[in-house]
Amino acid sequence: MKFLTVLPEFIPSSSVKDTINQILPEMEIVNNLEFEKNDADVLVATTFTRLGRKELEKFPNLKYLQIASTGVDNVDLSYIKEKGITICNIPIANKQSVAEHVIAFILVFLKDMVFLNAELKERKSWPILTGSRDLEGKSVGILGMGMIGVQLAKRLLPFGPSLLYYDVRRLSTDEEEMLGLNYVTFDELLANSDVISVHMPLTKDTRGLFDERTFSKMKEGAIFINTSRGEMVDENALINAVKKKGIKAGIDVYTKEPPDFDSELFKLENVICSPHIAGVTAESQQRFLTETISNVLRYAQGIDPLYRVEL
């Protein structure tokens, strides 16, 4: 059985190779797919490597594709299905990191941190009044109650906000009770939430979902957070909502990555940005690595790997 890992170019393969040699020495590591063919049975990749039909056709023997990430939208799933390839992701490694990142966005806005920081450091003033607010008693709407949504709800609960959620799949009554969740429609969530956090997958239904019409249904001054996929948001509509409705936005993902830094998005005071890094922490990378290695070893031993992506 032949194994190949393709790492993005910003991760030097030499540093990973030392570790891999002690675990699965037969694993080959490369930084790009600039070759004609590879006879690997097992391919390990991150979301930073595009795996369209053209790229996947370079692996005629491929039986198992392990994506070392939560998202698999860099992969041509129709090809995978057509060829009967097993594809797995790691949906459990970064969900807590993303949840914490969302809470950081929420608290930065509620506690007026950007303003306060600038007052002291840039303007050297000592403000007495601020717009600082508590999370307790606010309504947080979570769009998408998958693993990240659940982790977010668990972490928000002790703060004491109302928790609303919408997902095409409703949780059981026991799960809702345990997490303190109120199931509402998409529109009800928009209308009643002080904070809206997006955790839905990118599909044909969700692409461009957050447009002028959607933002118009939100409360004035609501906090909108997207750590999911940039393509779900019409960035011009978001910019208008920030300017006209006082929407505050915490954005980790963009339609195009890296984004156009001349975009008005990066000039607005009420927008805080991070570079698609919500799930990337030292701890989450360690979990990704551990889980990816475990799954590949599982497959190598003839054991069914975990986290199969349903096609």
Next chain:
Amino acid sequence: MRGYEVFAGAIKSLDLLPVFGNPGTTELTSLKAVNDYILTLHDGLSVGMADGLSQLTFSPHLVNLHTILGLGNSMAYIYSAKMNFSPVVVTAGQQDLRHMSMDPLLSGDLVGFIGNNVKYKYELKNSAEITDVLRKAKIEAMTPPIGPVFLSVPMNLMDEETSFTEPEPASLNYDVTNDEAVNAVAELINNSKNPALVFGWEIDLFGAFKEAESVAEKLGCPVYGEPLAHRAPFNSSHKMFAGNLLPGTTLINLKLLQNDLVVFVGGDVILYPYLPSPLLEGKKVVFVGLNIKPKVGETYKVNVKFFLRELLGKIAKKGNYSRPVDFQATTKIANEKERMGVTYVMSKVKIFFSDYVIVDEAISSSTILRDVLGYSQGKYFFSKSGQLGWGSPAAAGISMKKEKVLAIVGEGSFMYSLQILWTIKKYNLPLKFLILRNGGYSILKSYSLSYSPGVEKKDYLSFNLPTEKFAESFGIEAEVAGRDLEELKWLEEGRDPKMLVVDVDRTIPKLFL
């Protein structure tokens, strides 16, 4: 015919049965011809049972106490009946009048002793007046303000030869209308900028729920429950219900800050603790009802059902209030599960007991209990006197006529009337007990935190009671609940009396402020 036969005949004819009591030698003769008798093992519990049953049926029931001693034992319950506007006819045996000058054992000034805790009191002078006096007592009890009355019954009159005449019916008509009141209040409402409605217990008494809802919907303004309502003031699941007022001037004022007119219908204001804010100062305040004793504003004595029916046609829309969905409740429930908070416990109780009559004597949890379980017609009873020990016998009395009754009582309160378990078992009353065990007098500790800091730490405010074992010793099935409260299903099932003890969160909150 002897006096005791007339006594028994008059009670029966006046529909005052059963007799609740705990007799002594002085009463034995008067009871000689009474067959429908409910025994309690403490005098006060008889009054408590009669209070609950009389409120439920809106019909007086008779208590027979043992002389001045039984009356003394019962005074707290009689006071509660007064505060609850409960038409209980209390009687007590008096010593043989023929040797009263010798100050015999068990004699005393019963009429003087009961003081102003009843609105009518009388000691029978001769056997010929037994029927008339009982009839008068019943009518007095039912006349607004409804409440308990007292008769002292000298034992020698019961053996006297006399005659019995069937009494005239002693029913009362409450169809009190008042066009002037309707017009005056309608004008106030129509001229106001932002009125608020406060409904009280008379909505339940006179079955005026639909009328109350119609008026609230038409006005479009929020409806509040009177502070510490002892019966349901409104259908709390209705969109116009904005919650209960709390019993403090500051708390009431803060809730009604934006309103220029406050209309109390069938309810009143009760205050505790003292807070220095002047009650509703600067606002127009009106009280409407038959039993009210208002402290401020104008008052109109009228049947609230008729009043609301007439008012509906004379008022214009004043707002668009609709209670927002309380998304916060689920957060509270989820956060409280680990520590068995009362909100979590009540959310579970609501699942199994939504069609039960709730008798509430969980004093420190009552605000949460009301908020979560809510109010509906004929389904909520509480003592407005503040007495501990009232809830268990009152619930027992109510369970004589209702199959589904849940008494929710704190373990400290329960100890005041423990003996009621014997009566419940003896008469196989279908009463279910939910004991909220919080390890002490939580309401005292709360008060202390707010108004007398430090006292809450005194060891005499805390205790550990094996309440479930007390129930078992009276032959009543009892369980202690686990964290998931699955035992609530067991508690609800079947007709036999049962008790479930829930060890709830012992965190002490401040009292309101």
